[in-house]
Amino acid sequence: MPKLGMEPIRRAALVDATIAEIGAVGSLEVTVSRIARRAGMSSALAHHYFGSKEALFLAAMRHVLSVYTAEVRAELAGLRGPRARVSAVIRASFAESSFGREAVGAWLNFYVLAQRAPEARRLLAVYQRRLHSNLVHALRPLAGAAAPAIAEGAAALIDGAYIREALRAGPPDAAAATAMVEAQIAAALGEQTKRSA
Amino acid sequence: MPKLGMEPIRRAALVDATIAEIGAVGSLEVTVSRIARRAGMSSALAHHYFGSKEALFLAAMRHVLSVYTAEVRAELAGLRGPRARVSAVIRASFAESSFGREAVGAWLNFYVLAQRAPEARRLLAVYQRRLHSNLVHALRPLAGAAAPAIAEGAAALIDGAYIREALRAGPPDAAAATAMVEAQIAAALGEQTKRSA
Amino acid sequence: MPKLGMEPIRRAALVDATIAEIGAVGSLEVTVSRIARRAGMSSALAHHYFGSKEALFLAAMRHVLSVYTAEVRAELAGLRGPRARVSAVIRASFAESSFGREAVGAWLNFYVLAQRAPEARRLLAVYQRRLHSNLVHALRPLAGAAAPAIAEGAAALIDGAYIREALRAGPPDAAAATAMVEAQIAAALGEQTKRSA
């Protein structure tokens, strides 16, 4: 049954399986065999397409970040006001595609990967810079010189939300996470809000 | 040459070596042999004292949390005003003992451990509850019903600060982290502050 | 684009690539994929033409031996005197086609192959017999009953020259090898010679 043009399909399946497996196991200590099995192929084929486990991890990470990037772009599209743009970035950060069970589980592990794989570190740095710049850009009209600090706080809080979500039982609660970050931004901007637990 | 009363000394050395090794490697993929060598003994002895690698990890985690608990207690001792108590908790969170290079590197990995080891998860839950309750207790007089939400945000931000610190090159910047969390609290409490980037 | 009559071309390309690859790597631990790539085709095609890696090795070996045989024939052509015939055989043994870098590197490995592949052993035996008989034939008028022993020594020395050449850096030194064997023959025949280092 071998068909032509399988490569992109196989690669995508492997990347998805990698994220799922890391998310499920909650650790980078997953075997290529299990990932391959999950993707419906032999481990040899996984090596054929990616060359190494590390490369597979990096591809998975790149995928997660590109999905996030796309999400942000989509949320920002067509929005005009700066306040709305801030909310869009936050909403994108907790969108199902990035904040689903598996992705959240994988997220934390990509931070771990970044501690030993320079390329992973680079990818994470790119993500952080982009998130920061998105936020600063949107916050500048609202907070002026305070924008970078507020952005820094929001970015850290988003990471904190991810890490905590990874530990919770049950499905991620995007609404709660969003509310938490929104509240922080609101307070930082000195907006009047009604707060609830 | 075996001496009496070595047990607590050996155990402490192993726990320290475990934290150092995990911090240095940036991953739980650390061998018992290396930990034992770092602690100046054979891996067989490490097993003799802890029974398993997992148990050693848990002991290390317990140690990190107990150091943190002690730090909080010390910072809180003798303080009266609620606002000062909030600051004390934050200060304790970024004290050298917990926010040193190795401890920060280990921290992230304990979150990873918690994804597969129920006992680790339990320990982390205890820490989170305690932190939350400390903060709520201190914030209640200042924020009333909003205290839990503010505490939640502060706790998540602290975790976010840790995770980001783990990635940075160079020694942890406790001052910056402290300032970031203080700023968030201040904003949430509606305090007047001068902000700087 | 498949063309007709490609078979002999493909086969020759594969044989050449095999010798080159073995010579370059200096070992039989060479992959069919690399050989095929060097020959400009897929490994599947290599299998299509030769059936197995072993068969490809044998074909390469056969090629090397047939090149050598042709070289000997060419050198012997038209020569009449026995002494000249001896020199012709020696010259052929160190001709560029057989004593080039790659061929020398492959040579040693064919001896290795012969230890496990009976067919390779057979081929090598044929080569040895032919070399011996060529030498004896030429030496007989000069050395009489001593011819076989002298031939044996010359043949072994030629092999020794090959094995040593395989280890040297830089291009093979055919002149030196030739001189060494000629000197041995001369001495065995009791000729008067001036020797130089």
Add this chain to the structure above:
Amino acid sequence: MPKLGMEPIRRAALVDATIAEIGAVGSLEVTVSRIARRAGMSSALAHHYFGSKEALFLAAMRHVLSVYTAEVRAELAGLRGPRARVSAVIRASFAESSFGREAVGAWLNFYVLAQRAPEARRLLAVYQRRLHSNLVHALRPLAGAAAPAIAEGAAALIDGAYIREALRAGPPDAAAATAMVEAQIAAALGEQTKRSA
């Protein structure tokens, strides 16, 4: 049953098993598992003691060369005349310890190893230099300026004898090999000899 001081015993057993296995298979394509089994232990233990397959090969090679060195030393001990010293070196080269079935089989493969492992190449170079220098030293009084060339020829012939022996069925024929080299030396020195096939 684990005892103390096993290391040298295990190492020696592994080195012997490596030589035997390479000799038996006639190739470096032997597995660590088989070597270890032959030496009566698990492959993990082999790795424990040698670190890698390559290191094991090198140790085996070093062993073979040191055995040969000892043999030469022993044969040379107490001999005075230069001619006797030449014969001693030749005799040592074909002594049972070096010219046994397994050692001969391994020998050729060490030449192969030398093509990819620099350390192996170095070891072989040391052997060649030593052999050459031993021969030159003994030949100088007999042949003067011609000594180096004669030595070179003898050394190459010895290697040739090894390579040819590796291919023969049946046990190595040390006597024949010795006679061949002796005859070559005798002829080169212009000695009067009766030759026989």
Add this chain to the structure above:
DNA sequence: CATGAATGAGTTTTCATTCAT
């Protein structure tokens, strides 16, 4: 004719863990 797809079998290497001393 030619190849991309696919894998089973095998190999090196690592490591937690056990045990006799």
Add this chain to the structure above:
DNA sequence: TATGAATGAAAACTCATTCAT
């Protein structure tokens, strides 16, 4: 108390070979 000795189990990675197209 302490450790060298030892191994089973597993994991990454490789490769010859097959097959449908």
